[in-house]
Amino acid sequence: MTMTGANSLSISQKAHTQAELAELGGQMQRHVYIETMGCQMNVYDTERMQEALASAGYVPTSEVERADLAIVNTCSVRDKVEHKVTSLLGVWKKLKEFNPDLVLGMAGCVAQQEGQKLLDKLPHLDLVVGPDQIAQLPSLVEARRAHNQRQSATAFVNRRDYAFPEPVAPNDGRVTSMVTVMKGCNKVCSFCIVPFTRGREVSKPAADVVREVQLLVEAGVREVTLLGQNVNSYGKDRETEVDFAVLIHQVAAIDGLERIRFTTSHPMDCTDSLIEAFATCKKLMPFFHLPIQSGSPKVLAAMRRHHGVDDYLEKVDKLRRLAPHVALSTDLIVGFPGETLEDFELTMQLLGRVRYATLYSFMYSSRPGTRAAELNDDVPLAEKKRRLQQLQAVQDQITAEWMADFHGREVDVLFEGPSRLHEAGPQSKLSQVRESRGLQVMGRTPQNLKVNVAVETPEQLTALAGRLGRVQIDLVGQNSLGGKLV
Numbered sequence: 001m002t003m004t005g006a007n008s009l010s011i012s013q014k015a016h017t018q019a020e021l022a023e024l025g026g027q028m029q030r031h032v033y034i035e036t037m038g039c040q041m042n043v044y045d046t047e048r049m050q051e052a053l054a055s056a057g058y059v060p061t062s063e064v065e066r067a068d069l070a071i072v073n074t075c076s077v078r079d080k081v082e083h084k085v086t087s088l089l090g091v092w093k094k095l096k097e098f099n100p101d102l103v104l105g106m107a108g109c110v111a112q113q114e115g116q117k118l119l120d121k122l123p124h125l126d127l128v129v130g131p132d133q134i135a136q137l138p139s140l141v142e143a144r145r146a147h148n149q150r151q152s153a154t155a156f157v158n159r160r161d162y163a164f165p166e167p168v169a170p171n172d173g174r175v176t177s178m179v180t181v182m183k184g185c186n187k188v189c190s191f192c193i194v195p196f197t198r199g200r201e202v203s204k205p206a207a208d209v210v211r212e213v214q215l216l217v218e219a220g221v222r223e224v225t226l227l228g229q230n231v232n233s234y235g236k237d238r239e240t241e242v243d244f245a246v247l248i249h250q251v252a253a254i255d256g257l258e259r260i261r262f263t264t265s266h267p268m269d270c271t272d273s274l275i276e277a278f279a280t281c282k283k284l285m286p287f288f289h290l291p292i293q294s295g296s297p298k299v300l301a302a303m304r305r306h307h308g309v310d311d312y313l314e315k316v317d318k319l320r321r322l323a324p325h326v327a328l329s330t331d332l333i334v335g336f337p338g339e340t341l342e343d344f345e346l347t348m349q350l351l352g353r354v355r356y357a358t359l360y361s362f363m364y365s366s367r368p369g370t371r372a373a374e375l376n377d378d379v380p381l382a383e384k385k386r387r388l389q390q391l392q393a394v395q396d397q398i399t400a401e402w403m404a405d406f407h408g409r410e411v412d413v414l415f416e417g418p419s420r421l422h423e424a425g426p427q428s429k430l431s432q433v434r435e436s437r438g439l440q441v442m443g444r445t446p447q448n449l450k451v452n453v454a455v456e457t458p459e460q461l462t463a464l465a466g467r468l469g470r471v472q473i474d475l476v477g478q479n480s481l482g483g484k485l486v
């Protein structure tokens with residue numbers, strides 16, 4: 001392990017604190033609160049942090065006021081999130097007045113990008129940990145407590161030496177789980193900070209992915225989402241590795257696993273065999289998130305996406321020929337430097353042509369360290385907002401039409417457990433829905449739409465978890481469906 005900053009632990013200190021940690025684990029329980037921002041990669045990293053900290057006696061809490069350790073797992077893809085992180089830490093700083101033992105940490109992309117600078121800037125921050133250093137988290141926390149040294153560990157592990165954490169069987173009754181199949185990205189799109197915060201691509205060996213999914217299935221998981229910044233290029237960093245389509249088929253061969261999803265993709269690496277997998281692999285769910293970012297070839301070139309609009313549409317058309325049931329979603333950025341009204345109009349035309357089921361759309365904001373940050377950010381903020389609103393209004397209509405089409409249909413639903421309606425406080429709008437609809441179990445359609453289904457007894461709420469059921473849709477909401485068991 002390489003650590004940055006002046007307060008790195010020596011080998012002997014580390015051995016000492018590991019022993020202390022083991023003792024601590026046996027004697028007392030501490031609480032960790034993790035606030036997760038950004039993408040599913042961060043959600044996955046949060047789980048890895050919780051697993052690493054469990055060995056040191058930390059159990060997760062959903063209340064930061066109860067925490068002995070509070071970590072914000074950050075994202076630096078959007079400007080807004082960085083502002084949110086700073087204000088969140090300002091709030092947590094006040095908690096230290098009541099609990100001086102509280103350790104405050106920052107993880108994720110902002111931590112990776114800024115490292116030691118964050119400790120210089122934020123005196124109440126105790127530690128900074130990058131994605132490659134998650135395994136060191138217990139030692140870092142203990143060093144902060146035992147030696148009163150603030151810690152920063154943000155070194156990348158050389159891709160040849162990188163070892164994915166050993167999988168841990170979950171015991172929380174989950175039905176769905178993420179499985180990271182690779183880390184990093186080699187693409188260097190001009191607006192994106194990920195290659196600088198996550199490093200180069202490293203694929204997890206296929207045999208390890210299969211072993212991990214088997215472990216999850218034995219623990220009751222029925223659906224896995226294979227995760228990476230660009231899963232389409234899975235295996236390219238290892239000469240002897242299979243490609244992503246073959247990996248999907250290998251995972252699909254596992255008995256007891258019902259569903260496979262994956263995210264996220266780069267169109268350039270989307271192969272014919274991956275598209276064909278949607279037609280040939282029954283366990284691969286019909287939902288494909290294929291980010292395009294802009295409908296203008298000129299803007300795509302400035303984004304350094306290394307594909308155009310026509311070749312993207314060829315892939316979409318091939319998918320729709322082979323697997324017409326597959327719903328598509330995408331990412332779009334409006335107001336990229338140099339985006340004219342004509343460019344924006346091409347993006348609007350793309351929406352009408354592809355008719356995505358859902359869309360993740362953002363206003364461009366410059367990220368320091370990226371190539372796009374050197375360009376003239378020439379679309380005024382008000383114009384970016386206007387374009388975003390126009391885009392989202394059209395997409396909302398398309399999404400509403402897509403969802404309305406489910407009304408009256410029978411769909412296969414994988415049930416996950418009690419609906420979120422049951423967590424709603426007495427004053428919330430959701431509680432009114434709960435009052436009117438009674439007990440509800442939540443599941444998802446193959447296209448990843450949430451479905452709430454009425455059940456008669458509280459026992460059914462949990463008994464259905466992990467089971468597939470046929471549901472007739474009789475209610476279409478803005479973001480979810482409702483129905484009855486057939």
Ligand code: SF4
Binds near residue numbers: 186193194
């Ligand atoms: S493919 Fe581009 S946008 Fe996606 S993570 Fe890699 S660099 Fe970022």
